[in-house]
Amino acid sequence: MSGAPKTSAAVRPTRARAARPVTAVPSRATRAVILAVVGVLFAIPLLALVEFTLRGGLQGGYTLDHWIAVFSGGLDRSYKPLWDGLGNSLVLAIVTVLLMLVLLVPTMILVRLRFPRLHRPLEFLCLLPVTIPAIVLVVGLAPVYSVIARMFGSGTWTLAFAYGILALPYAYRAIQSNLVAVDVATLSEAARSLGAGWPTVLATVILPNLRRGLLAAAFISIAVVLGEFTIASLLSRTNLQTAIVLVSKQDPYTAYIVILLSLVFAFLLLFAIGRIGGRTRRSVS
Amino acid sequence: MLALGTGFFDADGAPTLDNLLALGDPVVLTTFGNSIALSALTAVLGALLGAVVSYALLGARPEGALRSVVDAASGVLAQFGGVPLAFAFIATMGLNGLVTVFLKTTLGLDPYADGIWFYEMPGLILPYLYFQVPLMVIVFLPALEALRPQWVEANATLGGTRLAYWRHIGLPVLAPSFIGSLLLLFANAFSAYATAAAIISQGSQIVPLQIRAALTSETVLGRANLAGALALGMIVVMVVVMSAYSLLERRASRWQR
Incomplete structure (x- = not known):
């Protein structure tokens, strides 16, 4: 220098x-x-x-009452939507992550190992939802959901199909960046030549190597699901965000407290992802 | 999932021209105009501000606390946003919001003297910026970090100043990424729904809200497919924007190997 x-x-x-x-x-x-x-x-x-x-409401001044009410279980039946919404969102997050693990991960590994030529189409397909606004997706999903409702009933968890699509691009990116960093082909060939069957290879060799990508993908999917409003509101389902909007009309204080908590939670999730991703990068280089 | 994907295309299926004619409706055209104007404005402002923030973050250690916090915060604001942001802004700029009250009582200014614009189109600009700037940081920072130290050194060895570096090397190399990010921000604002829906509960000033009206309306019977036509219109805009984006991205990736 x-x-x-x-x-x-x-x-x-x-x-x-x-x-x-x-x-x-x-x-x-x-x-x-x-x-x-x-x-x-x-x-x-x-x-x-x-x-x-x-804020102290009409009396003015400042008070901690609203926070105390939320944390001391002082929320009565009128806040039921909030608990329903929270419960539904958590169920949705779990189902979405499961869908992703069961459908997306094997597909990606398979494409990586056996059908490299399908890489481009898969990438295109997975990143496509980024370009389709959720509001447009709803218009298309409305008729689809009348079919789904007939097949699976109209439970809120069915929204996970739609959320799977929403989270697809983010999950794909998280897993893909891990997948290219690990030499999956060599690892699996080594395991195979030592006599391991495909299930063993998958369970004991590939997945453990992908755990950071999988964790990041799961976290980002959870963040996407917990923050989703558009689809749930227009298909008339209750999730955390629609419940917040509903409750804010009767008791804004509680709604705002829930909002703050959810923001903090999302921040922690993403912070964790950043930490995980950072460690992956370091271990590669 | 594939079934859902195709189901989405079926929604505009059997495209009688009637539905598409609805897109020519003056009201619909105005809404599209509003949407595009709002998206363009917030995209440009957001891109400029976001670029400045990215520049400020340049050189911060990628593993450091500063970067971790900013990354996570940007992610939350850009992706988790929606409803929480809307409420944050109602608490800030609503009629009894923190800033509104402060302006009124302390400075004696009434921002809403000429009418309450917060719950209409102009009120959306600030909340939109609030998720546009973080998105810009997320997409633009990698491009900025891909600028090679060798180029700075080459510039310095040849006696170039900082200004010369940015004018002849930095900005030209970054231009495609910048415009690409700008387009992405535009698309982002164009497709945003939750924030607008939570702030504006009546009226349909932008396209997503009009789709809401078309989907949930109980009065405009017989125009059920209007939502489909509007969605199609949105897709057309998005396709144009995103293909321009992928073109630029290819141009930009030349420097990011």
């Missing part, structure tokens, strides 16, 4: 640049200012949410 002194002399010499000789990276101060300004702007609505849950 002999060019370093020259550039820092040509441009303004600062201490930050001494550490990183020639670089397009913003200085510490620039970064701090930008992030602080944007961070504050983005924090305001969230703070407003918090502030609202602390």
